[in-house]
Amino acid sequence: MSLYSYMAWRNIWRNPRRSLLTMGAIAFATVILIFMLSLQFGNYSTIIDSVVKMRTGHLQVQATGYQENRDIHLAVADPSQVAATLDRAPEVSGFTFRAHAFALVSSDNRSYGTVVTGISDRELTTSSLARTISEGRFLTEDEGAQALVGNILAKNLRVKPGDEVALLGQGLDGSVAATIVTVRGILSSGQDQFDRVSFYIPLPYFQELFGMGEAVHEIVVIAERLEDVAGLKQRLEEEVAGDTGRALRVLDWKELSPGLLEAITLDLMTGFLFYIVLIVVVAFSISNTFIMAIFERKKELGLMLALGSRPARLTGILFLEYGMLTTLGLAAGILIGCLVTLYFGAYGIQIPGMAEMARHYGVPERVFPQLSFLSVGIGSGLVVGISLCTSLIPVWKVRRLRPVPAMAEG
Amino acid sequence: MIYDVCPPTIHLRKGMKVMIGQAVFALLVILSGAPVCPAADTLAAEHIVDTAIRYYRGQSSAAIMDMKIVRPAWSRELSLKAWTKGQKNSLFTIISPPKDEGNGTLKKGDEMWTYNPKINRIIKLPPSMMSQSWMGSDFSNDDLAKSDSIVEDYVHRLIGAEFHEGKRVHVIQCTPKPGAAVVWGKQVLKIREDHILLLQEFYDEDNRLVKFLTGTQIEPVGGKVFPRFWTMQKGTDGRDFTIVAYREVRFDMEIPDDFFTRTSLTNAWR
Amino acid sequence: MLLQLAWRNIWRNPRRTILILAAVTIAVWSMVFSSALMRGIADQMVRNGIATLTGHIQIHQQGFRDDPSAAMHMKNPTELKQTLQDHLPPGALFSARVRTNAVASNARHSGGVTLVGIDPDREKKLSFVSSSIISGNYLDAEDPYGIIIGTSLMNSLKTRVGNKLVVMAQDTRQKMSSRAFRITGEYRAELEATEKEFVFITLPAAQNLLKMDEALSEICIVLPDREKVRETAAALARILPKDHEILAWQEMLPLVTATLRLYESIIYLWYLVAFTAMAFGLVNTFLMAVLERIREFGLLRALGMKSRWIIQGVMTESFFLLVIGIALGNALGAISVIGLSHTGIDLSVFAGGTQYWGLPKIIYPVLLASDAILVNGIVLVLGLLVSGYPALKASHFTPVEAMAHT
Incomplete structure (x- = not known):
């Protein structure tokens, strides 16, 4: 000193x-x-x-153009390949598959056009969807014709758990996709814009109904930490998007929820x-x-x-x-x-x-x-x-x- | 075979109902060549359109059609039966492929219902679905529901003349009347002097072509000279289009009003 | 004597003294100013909420909120309007509306909207629409084909002012009804969701489209005084027929109400933080002031001055300092609030074009008398409390200790 x-x-x-x-x-x-x-x-x-956990995930792998056009044909044909890559990535804390299709949902005398989403059991490890159940219970993949409905849509349709809802849409091959599902649970996320349109059915059932085969529209990825997202995105872009000749594309949460x-x-x-x-x-x-x-x-x-x-x-x-x-x-x-x-x-x-x-x-x-x-x-x-x-x-x-x-x- | 497309309750009436007065008037208008004044011009044009639509739809019709939807990556074919009466009522039901058999659409006035045999339900289409495509084709539900509006909701004007297979063709511009519930900026129709609609173009308000319907292979079909193929094409790049071919058609038979009901919608395909 | 001394x-x-005053002044200013900022944000949220069609009070047919369709209407508008005319406090404004879910479409695009039929002249006085037109014109009461839509909807329909828009909705008889309108104006709202949702046509045009005759879906009331809302709503509930539902904005905007409560708690927390930061400076300065005068206190003690008096003396000094500091702080706070009350603080540069939450982009500080009083009270009481420590210290110097101090 x-x-x-x-x-x-x-x-x-x-x-x-x-x-x-x-x-x-x-x-x-x-x-x-x-x-x-x-x-x-x-x-x-x-x-x-x-x-991110409620809706978009940190990252999504989609077919190029799906984010803009939401065309049912723009699907990820072989999600298992992407899944294999994700399984190897240490920064990934969880991932799930989703598929969407526009459909007419109809109760006894009320009908609304909405987007029906197929969800897998992986949803439980990835998103907070299951926590927004306010009535009834969550779906599992092997249950078939069951649905989760947003509380405002349910109110508009005047349905509660146990009631039947008809679904009418168009499959990947253009054929009519129609079925009747039983409402299994009501979702209350508290966000009106979601609760007005949410309609979920099990993914395998969705794929069968809409003739999607193994295809999905979104592979939703949650990273271990927010800081990992940028690096992970870059790696996925190289591995997944590169391999498929840019047919697939990786989007991060900023692109998925603009405005946030x-x-x-x-x-x-x-x-x-x-x-x-x-x-x-x-x-x-x-x-x-x-x-x-x-x-x-x-x-x-x-x-x-x-x-x-x-x-x-x-x-x-x-x-x-x-x-x-x-x-x-x-x-x-x-x-x-x-x-x-x-x-x-x-x-x-x-x-x-x-x-x-x-x-x-x-x-x-x-x-x-x-x-x-x-x-x-x-x-x-x-x-x-x-x-x-x-x-x-x-x-x-x-x-x-x-x-x-x-x-x-x- | 033609009987197949008619429900048992429908009796065919021989011959075609010809509206003599109207035809004579149309003839006079056409023969007189260039219109003398705008009012007469408009009136004549409206009459041509009206006659063509009546000719096309007939008082009533029953048909079997094949539809082919073409997209860059895929295409799809289906067949359907169709009944129409006047300009307000129609009923369509799919007869093939087997997977979609029985799916039907009922139109009464401005409203539509759809039926699916698998779930055995009739669903009224909510307003939000009206602009959606019909069965994935390039025809929207609105195209089907509002086929009559071309006469009522527009002001018509003759804007030119062409020739087609040696026959005179009127080119008519249709501008929506103020307040008419029409999304188009204008429509342009080409109607041959024998009332055959060759072309219908749909423009947006900036005068850009949105889609167009063409009639081809004009020949006697079901007792009328008529385009056997109708193509609705989106845009101008020729990537997305839908072709409808009349396999069989019969005009102006008696179809009772109560045929266009929800019961028929569920039974028509059987 | 004591005071003078x-x-x-x-x-x-x-x-x-100036240093101490500065510390107190800055602390008071910070509390006054930040609470004014917070109140400004909250007030803006309430105003936006109220101006975005909510108003202070709304009257509907019972069940309208669950099923906002044309069929849920109030059949006696003349009677209803008369009742309101007779019973609302002077200066209150009200406007009648028709409201239903509809589909708006043009040649290429379509989207679900909420169709609102308004009385353009009356609506002008109580909701945001007329003052938010950014291109074209506000609705003309005589124009049965005019429609006003938000920028966001305009973009998603890829249309512009002057173009046509076809609106389709279910009328009172559950039949589909449609009509073409011409876009006469484009509005901007605080929230993108508002711009996407609401389209405006004249009241008669809406009644005509939905075949409602003279019936109404909604009456929106704005009172001259926001504080009187609950009282007036309760009074209306007693007068109006039982099949009418009367709602105050607090019930219609639960989220804003919650935000207000949240901000209230944040303001109090903030007082605590600002005060503690100030207290360090205060105690330190007082303490030094006391230590500096250690000989003086020692001497006073030696001369037989009771320690209570010394405490009283020091406390009186700090009381003066606090009062002057508080006065200056209030003045500074008032100046900064008034100075910003016209221009506001514009944060829109950072926020881009869209909005996700209801946070306003320009903050206009609002100074509430209750906040100012609370700040003054807190600083004075707690300030005296913390200056108790140096005072106590001063009273405990023994003469020997004091004299030994250099």
Whole structure:
């Protein structure tokens, strides 16, 4: 330890109460920033996850053109090949197959045109569909003529579990696809646009009904983590899309739910406004303690100048002091911030009013902050920046300090 | 064989009902050549269209048709029986392939019902389905349900004349009347002087061709000179089209009104 | 005496005082401003919800909400309108509508929509449509063929103003009824879903299409005061026939109601955070101020001053500082809120063209008196509480301790 550092260190502990308060302010700012950022990021990954798990998946493999045209003929003829690739990929946490067809669904005297979706048993390991069952129960692949119906569609059709619904559509070969299915369960995702149209039947039954053979329209992939998606997409594009001469195509969640990213950006920007306000408050809190300390030590600093210390050396020591205070405060802040975030990350936070919102958007009713390098990095980076800036003020003050008036004051 | 296409209750009436007055008027209009005034022009054009539609549909008809739907990647054939009466009522039922046998469509006025024998249900088509294709063909449900609207909902104007197989052909532009529930920007019809519809073009509002129906191989069919093949083509690239060929047809027999009921829809194919 | 002394003490070291004042001012400003932002977002959501056809109160035939068809209509519009005229508070607006599910199609595309027949003049005063036209014109009451559609629907039907749109719906007798309209105007809404869903024609055109005669599906009421909604709804429920359903916006927009509650809790959490951040600065500054005057306190103690008085003295000082800081903070908050109340904070640059949630793209801060009072109360009470620590400290210096302090 050099002499300077030693002096700075000594200075800090000469007035432990002041130093502790300063560190406390820094630590608190760090904790708050880390926690809030984790909360916001956590919220986004919850939202992305739930939209993704509810509907689209992180990635989908589709026939080229299906996303735009929704033509029943644009199908993935041999999904098992893609499945083999997915089975080998370590980042894949689950995948499932879906097939869609436009059909007329009809109860005793009401009919609606909707999109019928065939789902496999893999759905349980991939999507949150099963959790939105509000009445009846979920489908299994071997059950045949059974259906899950969105609650608004069910209300419009006036059907409940156990009732029959006629399905009339057109198969892959153009022939009439007609059947009667029994409503097995009602789905309430809380999202009207889905609950108005949702109609699910078992995939093998769908394939038989619509003459699809083994073909499906979407292979829905959930990655282990959101961060894995980009890499996985690239690999799949090379392996799957490349092998089939671009007949297949890989789409990620941003392409599958356009608008979601924009909504998150808007929310982030709204949050950003509040961060600015928070940063202003934190900056004041830190700079206040720093400036105050200088006032208080004016006499001491004047004495040192009078004793022949060069101002440069004095500012050096002061900088070191602030550096140490910031480092200690920051360290404590990061530690506490991480612990607090981890605690709430495990147990979640329940905010009044959140439950209805959550149900509507199909997200969990608790908020789970998510600790990440990003939130810790941004949070502590901001604090370091603020400390650095505010420490310049007292240092600048010292440069203008004249020994005699300083000692005379107070 | 022709009896096959008629339900037992229907008695054929010999001969064709000819509306003499109308025919004479049409003849006069056609012979007089260029129209003298716009009103007469419009009236004449409307009359040509009306006569052609009546000629085409007859007072009533019963037919067996083969339909071929062609797409770049696949094609499909089916056969059906069809009955029409006036311009409001019609009934179609598929007789082959066996997989689709018995699927039928009943049209009364602007409304349609569909029947599937496998589930033995009649389903009324909701509004949202009317613009969907009929049995996957290039004909929409609306094409079938609204075949009469070409006379009632449009203002007609003669815009040219051509010759086809030595006969004069009227080119008529049909513009929808304001408020008429018509999606097209305009239609252009080519009607031969013997009332045969050769071409019907459907344009959007920007005057781009959406689809067109052509009649070919004009020959005596069921006692009338008539195009045996009708092709509905989407767009102009010739990739997607549907051909309907009349195998047998009979016009102007007596079909009771109560034939066009839901009961017939379920039984017609048997 | 005490007050005077405290006041003089404050200005003995103006620089320190200014620092404390700045800390309090910034904290109060941050609370006032951020709650105004939050209220602004919430208020915008409520307004948008209300302007997007919801209004404050709606009247329907019982069962309309479950089955919004032409058959579910109110048959005595004249009587109903008279009742409303007689019983609604002065300044209240209402507008009659016909509403049903329909299909809109052109030559190439078609889509499901909600057809709304409106009285253009009355509707202008209480919903968003007339003020949201971005091309073409608003509906003309005399134009039986005019229709107004949203940008998003316009795009999905690939059509434009001036083009035709055929609307098909089931009439009161469950028969299909259709008619062509000409697109006279295009509107933009806050939510893409709104643009996709609603098409507007005149009330007589809708009644004619659906063969409803004079009947109505819906009456939408906007009151001069949003706070009176529940009261008025309850009053209407007593007067109107039992087969009418009267709904307040809180019931029609459950999601907005939930969002309001959520924001309420977030605002309180935010107060806590901002206050704690401020408290560090406050305690530190006070503490230093006290330590600096350690000799003075020691001397006072030596002269026989009771520690209670010293506490009182220090607390009075902090009270002054807090009150001045709060006043400045309120002023600053008010200035920033007023300054932004016209232009708002525009976030649309980041949000692109579409909307997923109901978040507004431009935030206009709204300052509620209740929030301001709460902020002032919290800062004053908790501020005094935290300054209790330095005060206590000051009262406990022993004269010896104090004199030893350099």
